[in-house]
Amino acid sequence: MQQHISSLGGNLQLAEIQFTEYDLSNGLHVILHQDDSLPVVVTSIMYHVGAKDDPKGRSGFAHFFEHLLFEGTVNIPRGEWFKLVTANGGSNNANTSDDRTYYYEVFPANQLELALWMEADRLKHPVINQIGVDTQKEVVKEEKRMRYDNRPYGMLLAEVKKHLFAQHPYQNTTIGEMEHIDASTLEEFQDFNKKYYIPNNAVLVVAGNFEIEQAKSWIDTYFGSIPKGSEIARIPIAEKPITQTIHATYEDNNIQIPMLVLAYRTPSMKNHEARVLDLISAYLSDGKSAKLYKKMVDEKKIALQMGAFNHSQEDYGMYIMYGIPMSGVSLEDLKKEIDAEIFKLQNELISETDFQKLKNKQANHMVDSRASLENIAHDLATFYLLHHEVNLINTEAQHYDTITREDIQQIAQTYLKTEQRLELAYNPKTQN
Incomplete structure (x- = not known):
């Protein structure tokens, strides 16, 4: 014990x-x-x-x-x-x-x-x-x-x-x-x-x-009396790196407006990079003051909705960005605007002011995660089973605290490359 x-x-x-x-x-x-x-x-x-x-x-x-x-x-x-x-x-x-x-x-x-x-x-x-x-x-x-x-x-x-x-x-x-x-x-x-x-x-x-x-x-x-089971053999399955942009389309009978989806395969949730991608998501799309939302929905009014999220998992993650265009705006137009923001992340350090906002948002998220016993129980189980470190419930804030503006730039350069992503045109179903 x-x-x-x-x-x-x-x-x-x-x-x-x-x-x-x-x-x-x-x-x-x-x-x-x-x-x-x-x-x-x-x-x-x-x-x-x-x-x-x-x-x-x-x-x-x-x-x-x-x-x-x-x-x-x-x-x-x-x-x-x-x-x-x-x-x-x-x-x-x-x-x-x-x-x-x-x-x-x-x-x-x-x-x-x-x-x-x-x-x-x-x-x-x-x-x-x-x-x-x-x-x-x-x-x-x-x-x-x-x-x-x-x-x-x-x-x-x-x-x-x-x-x-x-x-x-x-x-x-x-x-x-x-x-x-x-x-x-x-x-x-x-x-x-x-x-x-x-x-x-x-x-x-x-x-x-x-x-x-x-x-x-x-x-x-x-x-205590429940018998132990046979050990489970887990064979790691590795993916080859994506080196060329994947282009795909999908037709959805339930929508009238298309959506652009840009998705990247990213490292495991156990890696430092996953936490940096969490902050990049917040920077681009968490709230109406986030860069993508403010630029494309509020200022240029070319999108009805913009979002980005880091979907962390045990073996790999997925970083997904999406946008729904205003009438008359093409998915290609949205992609150019998104890529412009990614390019800035890759080539310029975000401002100290924006960086502090990110840290504050992460702090608020940490506080929210302690808001109920249900959350705490879930996090204790997750940190043990998937991260193999229960005490992350107490030290994860320190891991986020070590992230620098340079980390954000470097991770954007490493994982948000156009040749390493899926470009999905999610369209309304074509009527025959």
Whole structure:
């Protein structure tokens, strides 16, 4: 067991998040964060399995499994999971990314034992049967229709991923292809559970108002007897560098106005470069005073919307810029204006005033990340599972504090090259 205590330096002073972490004999990693300011407790468990782990020809498996595990357990009948949570004053949810799947409950503090028992029972005794699979197939299909198929610009990220990744499974969407789910068998879902839903592929976080020794006792009681699973072989999949601009088009039946998308493949979220790209995103598009928005929406009035974001992931990231033109303005016109701002970043240091604004925005983001126990629990799990350094919750501000104006210029020069990007014309569907 280790107790981590460290102080923050630099311009940003945040209250330290204290935590205790240890391992059970079956490999489950446990992180406890005590906070008695409110009479609530968050229990969460993150599994190191996401869309990139979907079996070949079975895209959408990890996301589908997130839904499937709410069907019930040996001790919680089908349809009773949510009723049990709400009847005891709680709320819960789950989500899946390319890298991990995350489940959490928020309960009154006196219901911690219930929350731990429920998550342990879901890990040890899930009921994975045909009726659950058939039910969730319809749920996931409806979600895909709402979030992707019938949503304006809903396929933007899917199209970017498809073109930026030739080998890596990041090329697939998290929700997957419905024909893959339809073709899946019950045995395949059961095998997936056996492989990835094991204690040594997970981290359990308890955050809130509780007694540490009591929590440890309950965790040992409910999780300690769950058998350790087989070690998961993870083979790194490397992408060849992009050396020539990728040109692509996509037609969306749900839109009337085209969108320009410029996307770059970037390093892992664990790298210093990813943090610098976060600041570049804020500089270009975070708020109405950001450079791209102010120039193209407010001043020149050539765009209805402008944006840029750094989508950091475990193995690679994606830096995505997009713009929706005003009537009469071409996507080529937008691209020239965007490239002019990128050129400035690459050839001039941003002003000290703008740099300080960026640091202030990042400080505000850090403060916001501490605004709820749910955020803290999620960050503790993420820093352990994907970054392999839990104490980043206390030291990440220092990493951002070391970034210089020269770093911003150098990273823009290295990663935002025209020959290293996807240029996607996201157009309205052509009417026949």
